Amino acid sequence: MGVRWEFDVVFTLFLLLGLNILWLAQVCEGGFTSTYVRNGQLSRDMPLDSDVFRVPPGYNAPQQVHITQGDHVGKGVIVSWVTPDEPGSSTVLYWSEKSQLKNSAEGIVLTYKYFNYTSGYIHHCSIYDLEFDTKYYYEVGIGNSTRKFWFRTPPSVGPDVPYTFGLIGDLGQTHDSNRTLTHYELNPVKGQALLFVGDLSYADAYPFHDNTRWDTWGRFVERNAAYQPWIWTAGNHEVDFLPDIGEGKPFKPYKNRYHVPYRASKSTSPLWYSIKRASAYIIVLSSYSAYGIYTPQYKWLEKELLKVNRSETPWLIVIMHCPLYSSYVHHYMEGESMRVMYEQWFVKYKVDVVFAGHVHAYERSERISNIGYNIVNGICTPISDESAPVYITIGDGGNLEGLVTEMTEPQPSYSAYREASFGHGIFEIKNRSHAFYSWHRNQDGYAVEADSTWLHNRYWNPSPEQSSIAIL
Numbered sequence: 001m002g003v004r005w006e007f008d009v010v011f012t013l014f015l016l017l018g019l020n021i022l023w024l025a026q027v028c029e030g031g032f033t034s035t036y037v038r039n040g041q042l043s044r045d046m047p048l049d050s051d052v053f054r055v056p057p058g059y060n061a062p063q064q065v066h067i068t069q070g071d072h073v074g075k076g077v078i079v080s081w082v083t084p085d086e087p088g089s090s091t092v093l094y095w096s097e098k099s100q101l102k103n104s105a106e107g108i109v110l111t112y113k114y115f116n117y118t119s120g121y122i123h124h125c126s127i128y129d130l131e132f133d134t135k136y137y138y139e140v141g142i143g144n145s146t147r148k149f150w151f152r153t154p155p156s157v158g159p160d161v162p163y164t165f166g167l168i169g170d171l172g173q174t175h176d177s178n179r180t181l182t183h184y185e186l187n188p189v190k191g192q193a194l195l196f197v198g199d200l201s202y203a204d205a206y207p208f209h210d211n212t213r214w215d216t217w218g219r220f221v222e223r224n225a226a227y228q229p230w231i232w233t234a235g236n237h238e239v240d241f242l243p244d245i246g247e248g249k250p251f252k253p254y255k256n257r258y259h260v261p262y263r264a265s266k267s268t269s270p271l272w273y274s275i276k277r278a279s280a281y282i283i284v285l286s287s288y289s290a291y292g293i294y295t296p297q298y299k300w301l302e303k304e305l306l307k308v309n310r311s312e313t314p315w316l317i318v319i320m321h322c323p324l325y326s327s328y329v330h331h332y333m334e335g336e337s338m339r340v341m342y343e344q345w346f347v348k349y350k351v352d353v354v355f356a357g358h359v360h361a362y363e364r365s366e367r368i369s370n371i372g373y374n375i376v377n378g379i380c381t382p383i384s385d386e387s388a389p390v391y392i393t394i395g396d397g398g399n400l401e402g403l404v405t406e407m408t409e410p411q412p413s414y415s416a417y418r419e420a421s422f423g424h425g426i427f428e429i430k431n432r433s434h435a436f437y438s439w440h441r442n443q444d445g446y447a448v449e450a451d452s453t454w455l456h457n458r459y460w461n462p463s464p465e466q467s468s469i470a471i472l
């Protein structure tokens with residue numbers, strides 16, 4: 001009898017296993033784990049003579065052009081670029097499509113050395129007091145080498161302003177990176193600004209952190225980053241800490257190349273800062289800077305959260321590199337100490353969504369919190385919490401380290417959807433009460449949403465979101 005019972009159990013298990021193979025996805029204890037079939041090969045970096053890395057023609061022509069928000073409200077832009085041969089000009093000429101009258105702004109130029117590498121001439125020019133919701137053209141460079149681009153400023157800050165953010169993380173410069181960027185560009189839902197969640201070039205994967213790979217990456221992303229602001233977050237691949245070769249100053253290449261408007265939000269470091277854009281208040285944090293009590297980042301964030309006026313900017317978004325919740329095996333619990341420090345604030349201030357990268361895969365959580373633990377009470381399990389953010393890991397840009405596929409099993413109940421595929425995200429704010437979030441994997445058509453969810457703004461629309469699963 002016992003043997004027959006065991007046989008039945010084993011047979012049933014095999015049957016279930018077979019069904020799982022037939023199905024493309026399996027539903028676990030938690031949410032949804034997609035078993036989408038993908039190429040398991042590590043992606044190679046694109047060859048240096050690829051067209052994506054092409055040096056623009058002309059003597060000392062500006063290259064690696066990129067823009068980011070330049071003030072706190074979206075009326076400013078920082079234009080950055082590199083001239084390879086000599087300093088040239090740090091002037092930006094710019095004009096509105098309405099006026100045609102050319103204005104000029106004067107920037108700064110700098111260089112840095114990293115071991116045996118000397119950078120080109122890196123220019124940063126801040127333009128202020130632009131008109132909202134206006135297309136501007138701008139020019140950098142001199143004479144025959146002048147290059148012209150354009151951008152559109154966001155609408156004035158306000159609670160019902162629709163606005164669409166793209167999301168990319170851990171991009172690198174492989175063929176997969178190019179696919180991710182192309183999918184973002186060709187998505188029929190157009191991102192108006194990009195939230196980049198850290199790990200840019202992966203130059204540190206090369207001998208002596210070969211900084212020429214920072215240059216190639218800058219040329220690769222120019223086709224998008226020169227036309228819409230990329231909001232930068234520093235990841236571990238930006239630390240570039242290598243004291244053995246005399247490079248003991250963390251974040252040196254990143255800080256020289258990617259300037260952000262941190263002073264506008266009273267931050268003392270470019271590694272953490274905030275901006276308002278349309279109906280969103282965006283807080284950028286640094287996973288690799290001190291964040292404990294009494295540290296500059298902690299003190300800044302403590303004050304910063306009090307400043308957010310949800311009547312003006314209903315959507316409160318936090319971006320960082322290392323996720324606070326991730327159910328993948330690789331990098332498991334690396335964000336735990338920051339979670340202990342900051343999660344209670346995210347719940348208290350009803351942060352809508354926290355975007356992170358680092359884990360080279362995709363995951364979206366339910367609204368959960370885990371803030372009841374006090375060392376002795378044993379309350380240390382994530383629970384459903386409508387005041388908590390949704391946590392989204394989008395470190396799936398496609399860098400040379402490849403995907404992480406190993407997941408903790410069973411899928412935790414807080415994990416709503418997870419999949420090890422490359423892709424990008426779109427966060428589409430519709431009005432003060434609703435936003436639509438979608439994730440787009442590179443293997444699909446440009447319009448396909450591989451995962452999506454509506455987010456209800458808890459400040460303006462306190463009714464709970466529909467949840468597809470029961471939370472423990």
Ligand SMILES: [Fe+2]
Pocket residue numbers: 170199235236237321357358359
């Ligand atoms: Fe990372």
